[in-house]
Amino acid sequence: MTSRRLTAVDAQMLLLSAATPNDQFLLYGFGAPVDAAAALAGVRDAATRCAELTVRVRDRGPWRYPVWELCDVGADQFVVHDTTTWAGALSTVAALAGDQVDAHLHPWRLHVFPDVDALPGSGTGSIAVLQISHALADGGRASALAARLFGRAAALEAVRPLPTHGFVYRSAAAARAHRRLVRDTDAGLVPAPAVSCPALRSNTAPAGAVHVRTIVRRRDELAGPTVTVAALSAIAAALSAHLRASGDDAERLGAEIPMAKPGVRRANNHFGNVGVGLYPQLPHRHRARAIAQDLLRRRRRVSHPAMATQDASFAAIPAALLRWGMGQFDPAQRSPTVAGNTVVSSVNRGRADLTFGRAPVVLTAGFPALSPMMALTHGVHGIGDTVAISVHAAESAIGDIDAYTERLVHELG
Structure with missing residues (x-):
């Protein structure tokens, strides 16, 4: 593999990380303790044979x-921790967000907990956590890279970058396409954009202690047309009740959802964030249906040709202009409205065919990063028939995270 230029969207993720940490943390639990040295020898060999994992950024x-x-x-990409409990491992993961990887040295790091008690679904076991720069991968691609480390031989989806020339021409085309999008929206041919919701306590800047919690369920225990919708419906009920108890009006509660873009993968980060309503005032069945309809509307809108034309324009933006634009980002700036009151990232990580050493995978989880306007996020991650619903929160957003987690456990059934 020769050196290749970062795409504009991946460079944007790299630049953004300087202002607000955005590393991803992918947790995998395995059903037996491991010999750390032997297990890591296998992982390191797998990484060496994967071109996408043997790169770093050169400015x-x-x-x-x-x-x-x-x-x-x-060797410094592998860190062995001496924590021996599930709860202790989660606390360690919560603290790791303060130590981001430097993509100019290595864009990923693997944290290992070789002997852990009280692992859900296993009892004793081991944990491996892949910490990865967002510039290298979005949620789906990071999951595929982690699978390569743990023995899955499937090829990664190829990245086919858009042309990087003709910024002025492509910007004019994007402006014309946007006018068409507006006409199509007015004519009812494409759903209207999502309506912003009022910022609530969960949108405060992260402050105080930061915690993560994980709830593990079988897929058939989640009531809804999809795992994502079932989780969103439960989050809607739990979060609205928790925020109301804190004095917030949660009637217009919404969630920000990372959604994969249609078509060929154009960058390591091939997704966009969309807003959906959570409809906490509706009974569960009607709420799930309303959320599913919102997700469908968002997919229809992002499939409009104007979105691809806009992406083509951004792909050609000159480096100096992108750097200038990212330099204008002010993490301290506040807004009275937001795309969502929490982020919910949902990724199916495929078959339960991964191993660490000789230990089989029993669960996987993820903890989307907090940001200046989002101090509460959720992860919904499945492998095989096991789904983990995770909470990542700062005290400023949620107060007592265990009280909120208990509400969520109740709503999940």
């Missing part, structure tokens, strides 16, 4: 885009 100055260049897998 080329303010007028040019950085590039991915080849590098060796380093």
Whole structure:
């Protein structure tokens, strides 16, 4: 693999990480303790044989885009922790957000807990947590890279970048396409954009203690047309009740959902965030139906040709202009309205065919990053027939995280 330029959207993720941490943490639980040295030898060999995991960023100055260049897998990319309990491992993961990877050295790191008690679904077991720069992968691609580390041989989806020239021409085309989108929206041919919701306590800047919690269920225990909708419906009921108890009006509660873009993958990050209503005032069955309809409307809108034309324009933005624009980002700026009152990231990580050492995978979880306007996030991650619904929250957003988790456990059934 020769060096290749970062796409505009991946460079944007890299630049954004300097202002607000955005590393991803992918947790995998395995059904037996492991010998850390032997298990990591296998993982390191798998990483060495994966071209996408043997790269780092090389900056080329303010007028040019950085590039991915080849590098060796380093011993410092593997960290063994002595924590021996499930709860202790989750506390360690919550603290890891303060130590982001440097993609210019290595864009990923693996944390290992070789002998853990009280692992859901197993009792004793082991845990491996992949910490990965968002510039290298979105949720789906990060899951595929983690699977390569743990023995899955499936090929990764190829990235086919958009052209990087003709910014002025492509911007004009994007403006014309947007006018068409407006006409199609007015004519009822495409759903209207999502309506913003009022910022609530969960949208405060993260402050105080930060915790993660994880609830594990079988797929057939989740009531809804899909796992994602079932989780969103439960979150709607639990979060609205919790916020109301804190004095917030949660009637217009909404969630921000990372949604994969249609078509060929154009970057390591091939997704966009969309807003959906959570309808906490509706009974469960009607709420689930309303949420599912919102998700369908968002998918229809992002499939409009104007969105692809807009992406083509952004892909051609000059490096200096992108750097200038990201330099204007002010993490302290507040807004009275938001796309959602929590982020809910949902990823199906496939078959339960992964191993660490000789231990089989029993669960997987994820903890979307907090941000200046989002101090509460949720992860919904499945592998095989097991689904983990996770909560990542700062005290400023949720107060007593265990009280909120108990509400969520109740709503999940």
